[in-house]
Amino acid sequence: GETSQNQLGTLIAMDAATVKGVIDRLKARGLVELSKHEVDKRRLLVNLTAQGREAIERLIPLARAITEETLAPLSAKEAATFMRLLAKLA
Template sequence: MDDNGIVSLGPLSGLVGYHLRRASAAIGSDYFRSVEPGGMRQVLFGALSVISANPGINQGNIGRILGIQRPNMVALVNELTANGWVERIVDSVDRRAFTLNLTPEGKRAIEKTLALIHEHEERMLRDLSAQEQRTLIRLLSRIAAKAE
């Protein structure tokens, strides 16, 4: 601690992982307070977004893209269908598999949630320029690609 009562982070101050974890916690906490009360957890929105962008995708591909394990994907798809946001359709090529498509209610849920997410991100990222936000996304994507 210095003379002004400020505690030093020591080696943490130079560790990217520490700062990523803190930023992720801040983003997640604000999402939980501002978006999730509407019923849309981050994982649900992620799955709906991928289904929306890829109509007819199967749940295995969604799990692979989002890093969700198979047993968790089954429960997730069950929740999406129970909410009326997604419909399962028997795959025309592999009758044992299902493809997933958004329902009209699923499309409305995405639109409603996306408006809340835009407000959330504006609040959390207002100190970053549009260029800085694009750079941040690009850099984070490069880091995330290392896990694939």
């Protein structure tokens, strides 16, 4: 669903300037669209386009494969510990 640029920055732990740059690049590629908040016109809402949703559907399996390959040398217990530590850093 839609989210504001500020919310997105908080969710992915990026500062506002970095988020704006990323969103600008995604918009230029047709992956997201921006709209103004109905009540607070200063807030920009970010939505995936159909092309953006298609990209996500293609990329999620690749990301999972990379994660599996990265964790392959670890035991199940080590992988779980590693993932908990990463979550703590986020």
